[in-house]
Amino acid sequence: MATGHYIQRKMGAAGPELHMATDHNRDQSYFLFSTTPEQLGFLRFPLGHLASKAETRALAARHGLVVADKPDSQDICFVPDGNYAAVIEKLRPGAADPGDIVHADGRVLGTHKGLIHYTIGQRRGLGIGGLDEPLYVVRLDTDTRRVIVGPKEMLATRTVPVREINWLGDEPFDARAEWPLAVKVRSTRPPAEAVVRPVSPTEAEVELLTPEEGVSPGQACVFYAPDGTRVFGGGWIWRGY
Known part of the structure; x- marks a missing residue:
């Protein structure tokens, strides 16, 4: 099965591997880390090796595709109107319920209109000015x-x-005490050096060699080769033990 995602499938010594797209500005590996080894057996990504979107458009035009000049979209395909809050509220009833805004020292500073409107690291739009x-x-x-x-x-x-954790390495994830890798904790950030220590075949503790801001439960933590383009899988950040 072929898809239009910007990511690459390459054959390695132990079988098919997942790699970042050649065009790192279009790379979608952060969102596709959960692709399993079995799925890699039949998936193909014909756009992943192209150097730019311009090259993709030129190829589409050469083959007479009507979408060759279609404007880029930044929206999720199943949220065409961009109203992400409404989708989350439907999937997670109560996520839009009001509550308190509380300082880490325990002081109640105000109220909010639902957790769905906030993200870790947010500063603006909190409605608690004058501090x-x-x-x-x-x-x-x-x-x-x-x-x-x-x-x-x-x-x-x-x-x-x-x-x-979905592991895409050549040997079992828990075969080693630790893996020196690079990781992404947000899609827009470059991979950062880290040590990944397996706790079980599907759980790990990731030590970031340089602390990062805005790390939040529910986000993906994706594993990359420290000096290459290979994707070694990843998992979901949670609150911990």
Whole structure:
């Protein structure tokens, strides 16, 4: 089966491997880390090796495809109107319920209109102006519907617990005590050096060699070769043990 995703499938010594797209500005490997080895057996990504979107458009025009000049879309295909909050509210009833905005020291600073409107690292639009220090969202407590805010230094994270790991290496994930890899904790950031320590075949503790800001449960943590383009899979960040 062929898809239009910007990612590459290459044959390695142990079988098919997943690699970043040649055009790193279009690379979609962060979103496709959960592609399984079995799926790699029959998937093909004919656009992944192309150097740019311009080359893709030229190829489409040469073959007479009507979408050759179609404008780029930044929306998720199943959210054409861009109303992500409505989709989340439908999938997770209660996510739009109001709650308290609470400082990390316990002070209640205000109220919010639903956790779906906030993200880790957010500073603007909190509705709690007039304070002596700039505050950022440092945690979203879904159990109590609280938005926890604090100073910027609270965003720095070095240890990241990851579970539901899909591993694409040539040997079992838990065959080693640790894997020196590069990881992405957000789609827009470049891979950063890390040590991935398996806890089980599907769980790990990831140590970031340089602390990152805005690491949040529910985001993907994707594993890459430290000095190449190969994708070694990844998993989902959670709160930890």
